[in-house]
Amino acid sequence: MSGFKGFLSHRLGWDLYLKPFLYKKLPSDLGWSATLGSLCALVFVVEVVTGMLLAMYYNPSPDLAYESIQFIMNDVSMGNILRGIHHWGASAMVILVFTHLMTVFFSGSYKTPRELTWTIGVFLFLFTLGLGFTGYLLPWDQKAYWATVVSSNIPRDIPLIGDYITRIMLGGDRISGLTLTRFYSLHMLVLPSLLAIFVLIHIYLIRIHGLAEHPVSAVAAEKPQQGEPAGEIAFYPEHLFKCTILFTIVFGVILALAFFAHVPLEDKVGTIDDAYLPRPDWYYMWLFQILTFFSGSSEVIGSLVIPLGGVCLLFLMPWLSKNNLRGLADRPLATAMGTVSIIGIVYLTLMGFAGARPYGQIVPVPDRTLTPSETVGLAVFVARDCAYCHNIHGKGGRTVGPDLTNMPAKKRTDRELIAFIRDPQSVSRWSIMPKYDLTHSQAQGIADFILALDFSTWDMKIIHRDQILSNQSAGPDTVSLNHSRRHAKME
Ligand code: HEC
Structure with missing residues (x-):
């Protein structure tokens, strides 16, 4: 080698380091799933680049954050595409990282000697989720605000230090400008740096231990090997070629979404809207959903035990089983757990x-004059937000609990209903319905109201919530939304 090429190759340590890195031999039977890791890294690069460009226009202050997003969307040339790529790229990254994690999980590739590679990988997964979480607040719209309110309340369930953690997270008692700058710093400095460093360690470890071969189950391994002995392919060009093809497809999809799918920007924080229902980004939806199953003292199960338990389990995976068998059939428990999750x-x-x-x-009600007791019940139904879980004749509520029109058909008596509503767990042990601390007349009222919901006898009339709330004289003590954490914690 001579001239400039020789100079460079000598100065860069080409023969010693770069060339072996690039031409590293890999098992020839590597499937497409082996490209997932590289895909995650490439999409991360896309996020870094678009993030840098967005940061040139974004302003992390409560007064200007929302406006700066609007500016990016409306005034910066290709600004909406840029935000689109960053937005959809984030979703793509979550999907890819999760798929990568699951592929490694199901192929048992986390087993000896790759325990640390796996541990670092779990961290990478958490950092990715953390980036999603912190990025969420930045547009400073309603969705961002409420999702952050709900999630920042989760640590409060931790005994002793919980409140403290929430305070650190928010930079005070409530979401404020300090929360925004805090999240911004995490989102664009802390987490990306950590992620980049951990990616490097991850790659280093992969290079030391090699990519895992295809798992062979104990049963299959006893059969004699058939066909040609596996040849070898190299990282460059064969493997990188596969990665490039897939990345082009993934990036194409992100680009298409950025062009054609609308990236939501809701009303600015502080807009008053009673009917507003907070929602997280789609990849946190399941966690949000778990929260709704638990209330009161069992709340901590949904907010901490399940999520933290899951994460601990992920970290411990390589150490949970002594044997080194990797076939699905050899690991029934792990396979079942993964599938169920x-x-x-x-x-x-x-x-x-x-x-x-x-x-x-x-609220659908029978089309007749309600008795005084039924009217009290209607007020309780609205004030206590029973519709959070119950429909009436398929309307007005959600389907977490049974439709309340079925109670007359089920031949429930008012006493049974009262006993149930006051303490559901005393009637059915696994009930997820919260207890309602009602006065005697309120309890009788709600039971009478439910039993009046018989639309085979009466026509149906629809009443609006506001109408009911303004008609009744329910003092503040009856208007308690304490049953649901979303609402309780939003107060
Ligand atoms: C967090 C969700 C949730 C809320 C809020 C809720 N419920 Fe329920 N409710 C349920 C579920 C779920 C069931 C089904 C049985 C079970 O798992 O407890 C149920 C069952 C019932 C039943 C049926 C009992 C039976 O005998 O079949 C009645 C009546 C009832 N709820 C009334 C109410 C009333 C009245 C309110 C408001 C004061 C209310 N619920 C609020 C979830 C809820």
């Missing part, structure tokens, strides 16, 4: 979306 997450996500509609705006 994925099904659960998908199911909860779908449920979250199905339930993320406004509720409680209308």
Whole structure:
């Protein structure tokens, strides 16, 4: 080698380091799933580049954040595309990182000697989610604000230090400008740096231990190997070629979404809207959904035990089983756990979306004059937000609990209903319905009201929530939304 080429190759250590890195031999039977890691890294680069460009226009102050996003969307040339790529790229990255994690999980590639590679990978997954979480607040719109309110309340369930953690997170008691700058710093300095460093360690470890070969189950391994002995391919060009093809497809999809799909920007923080229903970004939807299943003292199960338990389990995976068998059939427990988690997450996500509609705006009632007791019951139904979980004749609420029109058909008596509503767990042990501390007349009222919901006898009339709230004289003590954490914590 001579001249400039020789100079460069000598100065850069080409023969010693770069060339072996680039031409590293890989198992020839590497499938497409082996490109997932590289894809994650490439999409991260896309996020970094678009993020840098967005940061040139974004202003992390409560007064100007929202306006600066509007400026990016309307005035910066290609600004909406830029934000689109960053937005959809983030979703793509979450999907890719999760798929990568799951592929490694199911192929048992986290086992010896790749325990640390896996641990670093779990960190990378958490950083990715953290980037999504912190990025969410930055547009300073309603959605951003409420999602942050709900999630920043989660640490409060931790005994002793919980409130303190929430304070640190928010930079005070409430969401304020300090929260915004805090999240901004995490989002564009802290987390990306950590992610980049961990990616490097991850790659280094992969290079030391090699990519895992295809898992062979104990059963299959006993059969004699058939066909040609596996040849070898190199990182460059064969593997990189595959990565490039897939990345082009992924980037194409992101680009198409950026052009054709609208990136939401809701009203600015502080806009008053009673009917506003907070929603997280789609990849947190399942967690949000879990929160709604627990209330009161069991709240901590949904907010901490399940999510933290899941993360701990992920970290501990390589150390949970001593054997080094990697075939799916050899690891029934891990396989079952992984499958159940994925099904659960998908199911909860779908449920979250199905339930993320406004509720409680209308109440169907029988078209006749309600008795005084039924009127009290109607007021309780509205004030206590029963529609958060119950429909009446398929209307007005959500479907977490049974439709309340079915109670007359189920031949429930008022006493049974009262006993149930006051303490659901005393009637059915696993009930997820919260207890309602009602006065005697309120309890009798809600039971009478539910039993009046018999639309085979009466026609239906629709009443609006505001109408009911303005008609009744319910003092502040009856208007308690304490049953649902979303609402309780938003107060
Ligand atoms: C967090 C969700 C949730 C809220 C809020 C809620 N419920 Fe329920 N409710 C349920 C679920 C779920 C069931 C089904 C049985 C179970 O799991 O407890 C149920 C069951 C019932 C039943 C049926 C009992 C039976 O005998 O079949 C009645 C009546 C009822 N709820 C009334 C109310 C009233 C009245 C309110 C408001 C004061 C209310 N619920 C608020 C979730 C909820």
